[in-house]
Amino acid sequence: MRTILPDELSHRDRHQLLLSGVSPRPIAFVSSIDAHGVSNLAPYSFFNAFASKPPIVAIGPAIAAKTGRVKDTWANIMATGECTINAVSYAMSAAMNITSSEYGPEVDEFIKAGFTKAPSTLVKPPFVAEAPFAMECRLMENIELRRDIGGNGNLMLLEVVAFHVADSVMVDGVIDPRRMDLVARMGGSYYARAHSSVIFEQQQPPRPVIGLDALPDHIRTSPVLTGRDLAILASVPELPMYDGSFPRFDTEFRADAAEIELAAGNAMAALYVLMNDAERRHDRIMLHRIAACFLAHGKIDEAWQTLLME
Numbered sequence: 001m002r003t004i005l006p007d008e009l010s011h012r013d014r015h016q017l018l019l020s021g022v023s024p025r026p027i028a029f030v031s032s033i034d035a036h037g038v039s040n041l042a043p044y045s046f047f048n049a050f051a052s053k054p055p056i057v058a059i060g061p062a063i064a065a066k067t068g069r070v071k072d073t074w075a076n077i078m079a080t081g082e083c084t085i086n087a088v089s090y091a092m093s094a095a096m097n098i099t100s101s102e103y104g105p106e107v108d109e110f111i112k113a114g115f116t117k118a119p120s121t122l123v124k125p126p127f128v129a130e131a132p133f134a135m136e137c138r139l140m141e142n143i144e145l146r147r148d149i150g151g152n153g154n155l156m157l158l159e160v161v162a163f164h165v166a167d168s169v170m171v172d173g174v175i176d177p178r179r180m181d182l183v184a185r186m187g188g189s190y191y192a193r194a195h196s197s198v199i200f201e202q203q204q205p206p207r208p209v210i211g212l213d214a215l216p217d218h219i220r221t222s223p224v225l226t227g228r229d230l231a232i233l234a235s236v237p238e239l240p241m242y243d244g245s246f247p248r249f250d251t252e253f254r255a256d257a258a259e260i261e262l263a264a265g266n267a268m269a270a271l272y273v274l275m276n277d278a279e280r281r282h283d284r285i286m287l288h289r290i291a292a293c294f295l296a297h298g299k300i301d302e303a304w305q306t307l308l309m310e
């Protein structure tokens with residue numbers, strides 16, 4: 001592990017190091033209008049949400065390090081106090097990239113990149129019709145970041161006054177993230193895509209969980225279970241007891257090769273094979289592999305019971 005102090009790096013290297021480590025970042029696709037009514041659209045990944053009552057988000061338009069030029073987005077929001085922030089789906093990402101070219105303030109990037117203007121309800125700048133989610137925002141405060149030492153950053157705090165959500169991303173009245181297919185910015189020219197195939201769920205514990213230090217030694221020192229497996233096992237509210245009736249198989253169960261069942265992700269079938277093999281039924285490594293397989297499929301109770309069979 002190396003330790004680096006910001007002053008040891010060139011501006012470029014410091015910028016890249018920061019952006020590679022603070023990653024992936026959501027992208028605000030910001031629509032604003034100048035004093036002459038010209039539309040502007042540009043991506044900003046110094047972006048996040050900071051409060052929900054009232055909803056406050058922030059973006060960080062920098063002053064260009066080389067030219068000292070301020071971003072059109074920043075100048076427009078300072079002049080008018082308004083913008084919309086639009087989410088960027090994978091389908092929008094290549095056209096979004098076009099809008100990040102350094103066009104002059106007279107250029108309307110909606111037209112350059114082929115996005116459609118949808119009329120906002122409370123602010124003048126339109127939102128992006130193709131975006132699955134958009135927010136109408138009013139400037140709360142612009143904070144200049146360390147101008148006293150030559151800093152080039154701004155933090156624009158924006159209050160959200162209206163949301164727009166595509167019907168197609170809503171399931172049972174809430175946004176289904178798998179339908180958003182959003183992209184995020186990483187270091188260099190890398191992006192991440194929150195595709196449905198890589199999204200996973202993890203419930204925040206509603207009350208204190210047992211923690212890693214409470215795991216029995218034979219589990220904590222497992223040569224098979226990963227740190228992530230152990231953390232999932234440690235996320236139960238109390239230490240489980242062995243339930244004498246586990247495992248229960250239905251009579252028609254058909255399985256005779258534990259390795260094949262594990263490769264197929266069928267932990268219960270692998271356990272069935274093990275239980276029917278008098279020589280292997282106490283094989284600790286195999287029991288832990290089966291538990292890991294249960295965990296990989298979100299079956300925490302079954303994983304615990306398998307480990308407690310030892």
Ligand SMILES: Cc1cc2nc3c(=O)[nH]c(=O)nc-3n(C[C@H](O)[C@H](O)[C@H](O)COP(=O)(O)O)c2cc1C
Nearest residue numbers: 042043044045046060061062071072073100101102
């Ligand atoms: C995905 C992405 C994220 C970006 N994030 C930022 C950012 O957070 N701050 C910034 O100053 N520039 C950022 N840029 C660069 C601006 O989008 C670029 O300078 C753009 O031309 C600014 O447009 P404007 O002058 O019309 O506002 C980003 C570019 C891309 C492609």
